[in-house]
Amino acid sequence: xxxxxxxxxxxxxxxxxxxxxxxxxxxxxxxxxxxxxxxxxxxxxxxxxxxxxxxxxxxxxxxxxxxxxxxxxxxxxxxxxxxxxxxxxxxxxxxxxxxxxxxxxxxxxxxxxxxxxxxxxxxxxxxxxxxxxxxxxxxxxxxxxxxxxxxxxxxxxxxxxxxxxxxxxxxxxxxxxxxxxxxxxxxxxxxxxxxxxxxxxxxxxxxxxxxxxxxxxxxxxxxxxxxxxxxxxxxxxxxxxxxxxxxxxxxxxxxxxxxxxxxxxxxxxxxxxxxxxxxxxxxxxxxxxxxxxxxxxxxxxxxxxxxxxxxxxxxxxxxxxxxxxxxxxxxxxxxxxxxxxx
Amino acid sequence: xxxxxxxxxxxxxxxxxxxxxxxxxxxxxxxxxxxxxxxxxxxxxxxxxxxxxxxxxxxxxxxxxxxxxxxxxxxxxxxxxxxxxxxxxxxxxxxxxxxxxxxxxxxxxxxxxxxxxxxxxxxxxxxxxxxxxxxxxxxxxxxxxxxxxxxxxxxxxxxxxxxxxxxxxxxxxxxxxxxxxxxxxxxxxxxxxxxxxxxxxxxxxxxxxxxxxxxxxxxxxxxxxxxxxxxxxxxxxxxxxxxxxxxxxxxxxxxxxxxxxxxxxxxxxxxxxxxxxxxxxxxxxxxxxxxxxxxxxxxxxxxxxxxxxxxxxxxxxxxxxxxxxxxxxxxxxxxxxxxxxxxxxxxxxx
Numbered sequence: 001x002x003x004x005x006x007x008x009x010x011x012x013x014x015x016x017x018x019x020x021x022x023x024x025x026x027x028x029x030x031x032x033x034x035x036x037x038x039x040x041x042x043x044x045x046x047x048x049x050x051x052x053x054x055x056x057x058x059x060x061x062x063x064x065x066x067x068x069x070x071x072x073x074x075x076x077x078x079x080x081x082x083x084x085x086x087x088x089x090x091x092x093x094x095x096x097x098x099x100x101x102x103x104x105x106x107x108x109x110x111x112x113x114x115x116x117x118x119x120x121x122x123x124x125x126x127x128x129x130x131x132x133x134x135x136x137x138x139x140x141x142x143x144x145x146x147x148x149x150x151x152x153x154x155x156x157x158x159x160x161x162x163x164x165x166x167x168x169x170x171x172x173x174x175x176x177x178x179x180x181x182x183x184x185x186x187x188x189x190x191x192x193x194x195x196x197x198x199x200x201x202x203x204x205x206x207x208x209x210x211x212x213x214x215x216x217x218x219x220x221x222x223x224x225x226x227x228x229x230x231x232x233x234x235x236x237x238x239x240x241x242x243x244x245x246x247x248x249x250x251x252x253x254x255x256x257x258x259x260x261x262x263x264x265x266x267x268x269x270x271x272x273x274x275x276x277x278x279x280x281x282x283x284x285x286x287x288x289x290x291x292x293x294x295x296x297x298x299x300x301x302x303x304x305x306x307x308x309x310x311x312x313x314x315x316x317x318x319x320x321x322x323x324x325x326x327x328x329x330x331x332x333x334x335x336x337x338x339x340x341x342x
Numbered sequence: 343x344x345x346x347x348x349x350x351x352x353x354x355x356x357x358x359x360x361x362x363x364x365x366x367x368x369x370x371x372x373x374x375x376x377x378x379x380x381x382x383x384x385x386x387x388x389x390x391x392x393x394x395x396x397x398x399x400x401x402x403x404x405x406x407x408x409x410x411x412x413x414x415x416x417x418x419x420x421x422x423x424x425x426x427x428x429x430x431x432x433x434x435x436x437x438x439x440x441x442x443x444x445x446x447x448x449x450x451x452x453x454x455x456x457x458x459x460x461x462x463x464x465x466x467x468x469x470x471x472x473x474x475x476x477x478x479x480x481x482x483x484x485x486x487x488x489x490x491x492x493x494x495x496x497x498x499x500x501x502x503x504x505x506x507x508x509x510x511x512x513x514x515x516x517x518x519x520x521x522x523x524x525x526x527x528x529x530x531x532x533x534x535x536x537x538x539x540x541x542x543x544x545x546x547x548x549x550x551x552x553x554x555x556x557x558x559x560x561x562x563x564x565x566x567x568x569x570x571x572x573x574x575x576x577x578x579x580x581x582x583x584x585x586x587x588x589x590x591x592x593x594x595x596x597x598x599x600x601x602x603x604x605x606x607x608x609x610x611x612x613x614x615x616x617x618x619x620x621x622x623x624x625x626x627x628x629x630x631x632x633x634x635x636x637x638x639x640x641x642x643x644x645x646x647x648x649x650x651x652x653x654x655x656x657x658x659x660x661x662x663x664x665x666x667x668x669x670x671x672x673x674x675x676x677x678x679x680x681x682x683x684x685x686x687x688x689x690x691x692x
Contacts, residue, residue, distance in 0.1 A: 031549075032605070088605070108607075111599035146546040153542075156596050162544055164603040171547035210480070291595050299595050 033170050035062040036089040037078060039069050047122060048095050054123045054280040055091060058186065058201055060140040062170070075294060082107050089168050090293070102284065104164060105293050112296075113161055114288040118196065121281040134276050136183075139203060143169050144184035151190045157289055157300040158190065161197075179206075179257065185275065197286065201279030209254050209270040376434055384433040388440060567619050574612040 038056045040048075056065055069078075078090065092103040100120070105112040127133040146169050151158045165188060172182070187200040208216065215237065218225055230236055254270045289300035379387060397405060565573070581591040598608045609615055674681050 034605075106603055106605075108602075109611075110602040148544040150542065151544060156600075160596075160600055160603055163600055166544070166546050167603060167605055169546055171549050173549040175549075289599065291599060297595065299592070299599060 031171060032086070032088070033062055034088040034168055035086055036091055036168060037064055037067060037082065037087055038091040038093075039067055039078070040093040040095075041069070041073070041075065042094055042096075043071075044093065044095055048093060048100060050122050050124070051120055051280055052093050055093075057123070057140055058144070058279050059091070059168075060143075062143060079107065079293070092294075101287075102282075103294065104168070106164070106167075107293065109292055109296075111160065111164070111299075112288075112290040112292070112294050113164060113286060114290070115197070115284040116287045117282055117284045119283040123201075123279045126277055126279070126281060130276070133278075134203060134205070135278065136203075139183055139278075142181040142183060144186045144201070145169070145172070145182055145204075146186045146188070148188045149190070150192065151188075157286060160289060161286060184278075195285055197284050199280070199282040199284060200277060201281070202275040203278050205274045205276060206257070206271045207274055209272050379437065380432050380434050382433055384436045387433050388436055567615060567622065570609045571612060571615040571619060574610050574615055577610060578612060 036059050038052060038059060040052060044052060056063055056067075081087070082090075088107050090103070090105045090107060092105070094101050094103065100117045102115045102117055103112055104115070127135075146165055148162050148165060151162045153159055169186070183204055185202045185204055187198075187202065189198040189200075190196075191198070214225060217223075225236060227233070227236060254272045257269070257271050286300075287302055288298055291297045291299055397408065400408065577590075577594065581587050581594070583590070594610070598610055601608050671681060
């Protein structure tokens with residue numbers, strides 16, 4: 001019995017190498033876990049490719065880290081694959097001569113938000129700029145928390161953006177969540193005056209308050225301290241002082257943990273929450289909201305001044321909006337500058 | 343006489359000496375034993391007062407609880423061991439304590455108890471006063487820092503879904519805000535601005551139990567596809583309406599986009615709905631076909647089997663009969679004879 005050839009004519013193969021043993025439904029809450037694909041349908045210059053990789057790492061663990069897309073893959077292919085795999089969001093990067101844009105869309109027929117990226121920094125740049133970059137081994141094993149600030153609830157497009165971002169990451173169940181799994185944070189800050197959204201990605205660290213730095217380091221790293229200049233071990237413990245200089249600064253940034261976390265932070269004692277930036281940094285602006293997945297009517301466009309045309313009967317409108325939204329979407333290569341915006 | 347006196351004295355002295363000798367010897371022995379006891383950890387030397395839990399007999403939850411308790415006890419014991427305020431109790435001390443306790447119990451004298459309690463209270467008070475001064479100093483320092491920084495206004499809690507506090511919203515925002523504002527000229531002022539601006543914070547979703555019930559209720563109100571199709575057609579007609587069509591269309595598209603972003607499925611496209619109804623119908627028909635075929639097939643098989651069986655039975659009966667006849671005939675096939683009498687040669691007769 002021979003193998004039958006694939007009947008569909010124009011069908012192309014998308015080869016996403018995703019982890020197949022991931023749960024679709026959260027065991028604890030019973031909700032569907034949102035998964036995402038981060039890809040681009042056009043060719044990207046070097047640094048933008050790195051940005052795409054950074055975004056993929058940000059969305060871990062519920063994303064395809066080594067997703068491979070071919071030039072002949074269309075959006076249709078990705079849609080077809082996303083159904084059985086339970087992928088709910090697409091994050092698409094696109095670099096044209098004028099701008100770099102990020103599209104966040106919800107899969108089956110969801111709305112598409114188009115952000116224009118004015119500036120970005122890569123994760124490696126940020127790590128190089130820090131004196132002590134920090135990346136514990138299981139940093140990307142759990143999804144990040146998300147904080148949105150300044151979005152308000154008045155303007156519809158901002159409200160839609162908040163809902164969209166809130167749904168990209170899975171919800172946390174306060175009854176069963178373990179503090180050690182909350183290790184990353186994504187922060188989006190909307191600036192009303194410039195209408196720009198700042199995107200930041202931090203790693204969370206808890207430090208006990210009221211312990212001197214020397215003692216803390218010693219307990220955490222277990223490296224023998226240098227006692228050359230001290231007369232007695234008690235000097236090491238008592239000489240240290242009140243703690244880091246910035247401790248008074250963060251007096252209010254302390255929390256009382258409900259349980260022990262790691263070796264150093266004990267439950268029901270005060271610990272300071274420290275954020276250290278990892279991951280990409282972006283400044284973006286919401287330019288367009290479309291009803292469908294990169295299709296459909298534009299319900300918001302360009303700085304919110306012109307509330308775009310809605311999808312009604314008019315074919316002309318359809319054609320016009322299609323033109324707007326599909327420039328370059330066929331996959332045709334355009335002139336791409338090698339230098340990405342910085 | 344002196345001799346006798348001397349011997350008397352000597353004897354007395356000896357007796358005294360020997361007494362003190364015995365005392366010192368006894369003392370030395372006691373010390374030696376004490377040192378030995380101190381070498382043995384208390385856990386092994388003294389009998390365990392708490393009743394040992396019979397772990398294999400406990401349920402799973404109880405075992406988990408007991409395990410947690412033991413780890414907590416271990417941690418506490420480790421802390422106590424290294425805590426300078428709580429003196430290290432050697433085996434000897436514990437033994438002495440035990441003996442004292444027994445004495446108390448045997449006498450049942452209230453005074454003894456009071457005494458020991460007073461001692462304990464004194465110790466605690468001393469420890470507390472020490473720590474209070476330390477705390478006081480720290481607080482004073484922090485207050486001074488606060489004053490220098492121009493005081494802090496307490497910002498009110500943002501409307502968020504979260505109940506329990508793991509993240510302190512404003513100060514977290516202030517920290518990240520300060521990362522950006524550090525480039526700004528006036529660090530203090532910048533912080534105040536950011537604080538005020540960041541009064542509305544929204545967080546990711548947090549599951550609280552009462553939300554579940556709402557979800558379950560909503561599921562029951564799921565409309566059938568045909569009803570949804572009607573609704574979608576009505577909506578489309580409303581959109582085409584000249585006067586309020588635009589408003590309705592806009593409102594609907596925003597609503598649909600918001601609920602789709604939240605994961606709720608919105609069925610508003612009549613074409614897709616028709617397609618899915620059609621598919622469902624086809625699927626239903628196909629299944630009905632399959633079922634019919636299956637039932638028919640079963641019947642056919644049954645009928646065949648029954649027929650075959652009855653055929654086999656009839657055959658067997660026939661064969662038995664044949665056999666009996668053959669047997670009977672065999673008896674009459676004697677040599678010289680040709681079998682059963684079939685009648686006279688001349689039929690009819692005279």
